[in-house]
Amino acid sequence: MNIDRKYSEIDMTFKWETISKEKIYTVLEESSTRDEILGYENTPFEINCSGVERAEQQLNNIFKTLTMRSCKIIKSFRKKKLKKKKPWEDRELADVKKTVSNLAKLLRINPYNLNLRNNFLGHSLRDTDPKQYWKLSKSLKYENTNNKIELQAGFPEIIDHFKHQGETVNYDKEFETKIETDILSETDALLFNEVTDKPFTINEVNKCIQKLKTGKSSGPDRISNEIIKYSGVVTCKAITKLFNLILDSGKYPSNWRKSFTILIHKAGEARY
Secondary structure (H helix, E strand, C coil): CCCCCCCCCCCEEEECCCCHHHHHHHHHHCHHHHHHHHHHHCCCCCCCHHHHHHHHHHHHHHHHHHHHHHCEEEECCCCCCCCCCCCCCCHHHHHHHHHHHHHHHHHHHCCCCHHHHHHHCCCHHHHHCHHHHHHHHHHHHCCCCCCCCCCCCCCHHHHHHHHCCCCCCCCCHHHHHHHHHHHHHHHHHHCCCCCCCCCCCHHHHHHHHHCCCCCCCCCCCCCCHHHHHHCHHHHHHHHHHHHHHHHHHCCCCHHHHCCCCCCCCCCCCCCC
């Protein structure tokens, strides 16, 4: 179903109104909407990850069509980002800060260099002999710090431990095969559970749809609970098909991992 979209999906939000219920019933009675839903119900989807993604995308498009034709479209205006003012900065203070930062980096690279500790920390070499200062700075900057640590004699346990590190251990094959058969037998018993692995029925899904709370905000797909609830009589079979496809394949759509997170400041608390 082609709909003229005034705004992009990012800039659109939808508001459920009192008249939206009548609008969605009118849209559901149209033959084009019925044909689209029946086409989804009769489409054979692959029982794998790509099949689940394709089924979720098609069902999502159906609900988006219902949303756009029944709800009020509101264009959301994005707030302009305020330019942060540059903090006041003293040039002399900035030079000192840069010098201290460079010294800290050099000390992290070579913390046990006595010449660096004695001369650099007091700024004596920098003031008295600048050439020697930068020469020593470059030598420390490019110095290789990956020093090898040699194990000293007198630690036979440590040496023996690392000597045999990574060697393959020969296990008893009979014991290994017994463990494999036990695991496979237990896994086969757990492959199907009569209670939890039964396919979803239309009545079960319809009961859950009717219990959806209204007046809640929608997620990134912009589909509200009202759309699913009041179109459930027609779309319940399509939703059940998607749930059973997820159950059979063991995969769920990647779009279901996305959500909106809004941080709300708690009054009286400085931490959050």
